[in-house]
Amino acid sequence: MSPVIVDARRLLCPMPVIRVQNRVKELPPGTRVEAICTDPGALSDIPAWCRINGHKLIETRTEGNEYIIVVEVGEES
Amino acid sequence: MTRQRKAVALISGGLDSLLAAKVIQQQGIHVEGINFFTGFCVEGHTHAIRQKDRSRVKRNNALWVAEQLGIKLHIVDIVEEYKDIVLNPKHGYGANLNPCLDCKIFMVKKAHEWIAEHGFDFIITGEVVGQRPMSQRKDTMPVVARESGAEDRLVRPLSGRNLPATLPEREGWISRDQLYGFNGRSRKPQMALAEQFGLEDYAQPAGGCCFLTDAQYAVKLADLWQARGEKQYEMDDIMLLKVGRHLRPRPHFKVIISREEGEGNFLQGYRKQYVSLLTTSHAGPLALLDGSVDADDIALAARLVARFSQGKQAERVELTVTALDGSQQQLSVKPLTAEEIPQEWYI
Ligand code: SF4
Numbered sequence: 207m208s209p210v211i212v213d214a215r216r217l218l219c220p221m222p223v224i225r226v227q228n229r230v231k232e233l234p235p236g237t238r239v240e241a242i243c244t245d246p247g248a249l250s251d252i253p254a255w256c257r258i259n260g261h262k263l264i265e266t267r268t269e270g271n272e273y274i275i276v277v278e279v280g281e282e283s
Numbered sequence: 284m285t286r287q288r289k290a291v292a293l294i295s296g297g298l299d300s301l302l303a304a305k306v307i308q309q310q311g312i313h314v315e316g317i318n319f320f321t322g323f324c325v326e327g328h329t330h331a332i333r334q335k336d337r338s339r340v341k342r343n344n345a346l347w348v349a350e351q352l353g354i355k356l357h358i359v360d361i362v363e364e365y366k367d368i369v370l371n372p373k374h375g376y377g378a379n380l381n382p383c384l385d386c387k388i389f390m391v392k393k394a395h396e397w398i399a400e401h402g403f404d405f406i407i408t409g410e411v412v413g414q415r416p417m418s419q420r421k422d423t424m425p426v427v428a429r430e431s432g433a434e435d436r437l438v439r440p441l442s443g444r445n446l447p448a449t450l451p452e453r454e455g456w457i458s459r460d461q462l463y464g465f466n467g468r469s470r471k472p473q474m475a476l477a478e479q480f481g482l483e484d485y486a487q488p489a490g491g492c493c494f495l496t497d498a499q500y501a502v503k504l505a506d507l508w509q510a511r512g513e514k515q516y517e518m519d520d521i522m523l524l525k526v527g528r529h530l531r532p533r534p535h536f537k538v539i540i541s542r543e544e545g546e547g548n549f550l551q552g553y554r555k556q557y558v559s560l561l562t563t564s565h566a567g568p569l570a571l572l573d574g575s576v577d578a579d580d581i582a583l584a585a586r587l588v589a590r591f592s593q594g595k596q597a598e599r600v601e602l603t604v605t606a607l608d609g610s611q612q613q614l615s616v617k618p619l620t621a622e623e624i625p626q627e628w629y630i
Pocket residue numbers: 381382383384386387418491492493494495496
């Protein structure tokens with residue numbers, strides 16, 4: 207299944223985290239969410255948010271000026 | 284069996300809210316954190332924008348605090364609703380444009396709504412009697428409890444012994460004896476408690492938790508309201524106030540000039556919303572014009588921007604002007620001299 211995309215480009219932290227959080231709330235466990243960000247802060251904030259709230263960080267990668275963070279929705283959110 | 288009691292802690296990212304949550308956690312209460320994003324939070328933004336700051340390890344302090352405590356953190360976007368607090372604070376402003384008392388009341392009110400929705404029992408804040416001149420005074424702390432509607436479900440563990448007993452104390456969910464009686468502006472008791480808890484590396488923001496306490500920022504915001512003839516702002520406005528040099532050569536427009544590459548890149552993102560100027564004959568900043576401008580205004584702005592380019596001593600500097608519809612025009616101007624830029628233009 208292709209991941210749910212959250213476009214957080216041009217948003218500064220903590221907005222990308224908020225966008226991911228609000229999207230994740232509506233999704234069933236196991237769903238993957240791919241956040242596309244331009245604020246490099248998202249590379250540390252979204253993984254921290256995952257650790258705290260029980261979601262799984264699948265990968266982070268940099269593509270040019272964009273940072274992609276893939277998250278899997280945890281059991282109880 | 285008695286029910287597991289639950290509390291939500293207002294987490295700003297600073298030390299006090301961290302300690303307050305910890306004190307209650309240690310009493311066996313299930314604690315989760317809530318953090319409000321107003322748009323003015325000091326977190327991240329400027330660091331994310333300025334190139335020179337990018338190499339520094341940066342973190343979101345509210346997330347960091349939650350991780351230290353091992354609690355969940357709910358971040359709530361209150362940007363839209365918060366405007367009314369900034370624009371019309373019933374209790375007025377503090378030293379700058381910080382509506383601290385209204386802000387606290389609003390946040391506790393939101394937390395109170397949140398606990399009702401989520402089946403939590405009470406609210407924790409890191410407030411300390413006498414710590415802050417406006418919102419954390421002996422006479423204003425009860426105002427926060429009352430006007431937020433939280434009443435005796437609002438617990439301030441760091442100053443609890445100086446305040447009337449709250450519902451969780453009366454019901455025996457928490458013990459008053461294990462609360463603290465901090466009082467006044469000193470930070471020493473908090474630092475000692477942090478040490479006792481083995482906490483290091485916590486954030487200690489100077490002044491307040493948001494840009495509204497920053498004198499320079501407040502001047503820029505007040506200037507914006509005055510120029511527009513009304514108190515009003517959008518998210519883009521408040522973001523742009525954190526970036527670049529702001530100069531107002533004429534009452535009806537101002538020029539935002541990037542100071543370095545990171546800011547230039549950030550301003551690039553606004554080129555569809557503002558007329559922009561970029562020097563082409565010499566290395567130089569990207570500038571945005573805020574206000575409705577005519578050809579004379581653009582020419583003046585171009586001379587000003589040229590002054591901040593490498594060509595400031597040159598006879599002529601060339602620039603590209605990009606209009607709102609994307610159409611471009613080349614200009615060749617003589618840079619203003621330092622004497623031609625009055626100090627009053629700087630906001
Ligand atoms: S400093 Fe800013 S965020 Fe903190 S209480 Fe005052 S107005 Fe609210």
